[in-house]
Amino acid sequence: MRFPVTLGGTALALALVSALPSVAVAAPAQPSFDCAKAASQVEKTICADGALAKADADIARIYQERLQAFDPATARLLVRDQTRFLASRERVFGPGFGDAKPAKLLLDVLKDRAKFLRGLRLPATDGLVxxxxxxxxxxxxxxxxxxxxxxxxxxxxxxxxxxxxxxxxxxxxxxxxxxxxxxxxxxxxxxxxxxxxxxxxxxxxxxxxxxxxxxxxxxxxxxxxxxxxxxx
Incomplete structure (x- = not known):
């Protein structure tokens, strides 16, 4: 008579794990910059929050797509606009927001910028209208x-x-x-x-x-x- 083979605790655990479907573990969201070099309060806040890191990375991706779609002269103008945006986001830690949470405000600011970049219509029509x-x-x-x-x-x-x-x-x-x-x-x-x-x-x-x-x-x-x- 043959008897079923029994597994010890460790062997049984390994067998059960191997029988389960594999589940991919998502890597933490990474912003568009090196968090080891984060200097400003905004950059440090982005690095500490997955949603903010993802929003920052989304902006960087869409921004690069738009730079490549524009002609060189217009792309340089968009670089200037992006520089102004990066400076303005520092204001989420400034006075005037009462009890508003800077991280929540910053997320709204980042999402608005991504929406702006995503909404750019290319190529532009002729004329001013x-x-x-x-x-x-x-x-x-x-x-x-x-x-x-x-x-x-x-x-x-x-x-x-x-x-x-x-x-x-x-x-x-x-x-x-x-x-x-x-x-x-x-x-x-x-x-x-x-x-x-x-x-x-x-x-x-x-x-x-x-x-x-x-x-x-x-x-x-x-x-x-x-x-x-x-x-x-």
Whole structure:
């Protein structure tokens, strides 16, 4: 008569483990930078939180994809916008947020940046008409009446919104430049720069120390805006 073979404790455990389906163990999320060299409070916070590390890595991946999709001149402008974003995210540890948790706020900031980068529309259409965005906000340019062009802009200081700008205006395109006169006597000049739109604020004639009426203290709508999908 044959008897079933019995296994000792260790052998039985090994046999049971080998019979189980293999389960892949996910590696901890890694940010886009070396955590051993993390210097700022934001970088250290990202390294200590898996969700933040993943969000940072997502931004880096999408950002590189967009750099490769843009022409070299526009890519350099996007590098400048990204540098401004990296500086602005440090403000999550600044004053003015009350009982808000910096890590939660930082996650929202990172997700918003990934959404912005993901929403860039490539290739950009010709001309100025369309929807444009950068780290500070949105620019909409639409055909107006009688051959004119209407614009609407809403920008704010990233993260803190310490200043906010909001304006609408109408102008005409002459030699590729759209000039919009503003009620305070100033003007905006908009023109294409590669696949982006460059906005320049022009002070009223004779005024050197000028702050736009449509902005809060130290606010500005000047800068480079990139092609994006319409905001919902």
């Amino acid at each position: 369309g929807h444009w965005a950068n780290v500070t906000g949105l620019l909409a340019i639409r055909p107006g009446a009688n051959g004119q062009i209407d614009i609407g802009m809403d920008t704010n200081e990233p993260v803190t919104a310490r200043w906010v700008c909001s304006l609408a205006g109408t102008g005409r395109v002459v030699d590729g430049v759209l000039e919009v006169q503003v009620e305070d006597g100033s003007a905006l000049r908009l023109k294409r720069e590669g696949q982006a739109v460059e906005v320049k604020a022009v002070p009223p004639t004779g005024k050197t120390d000028w702050m736009p009426d449509y902005c809060g203290m130290n606010g500005s709508v000047a800068g480079t805006y990139f092609p994006t999908a319409p905001s919902k």
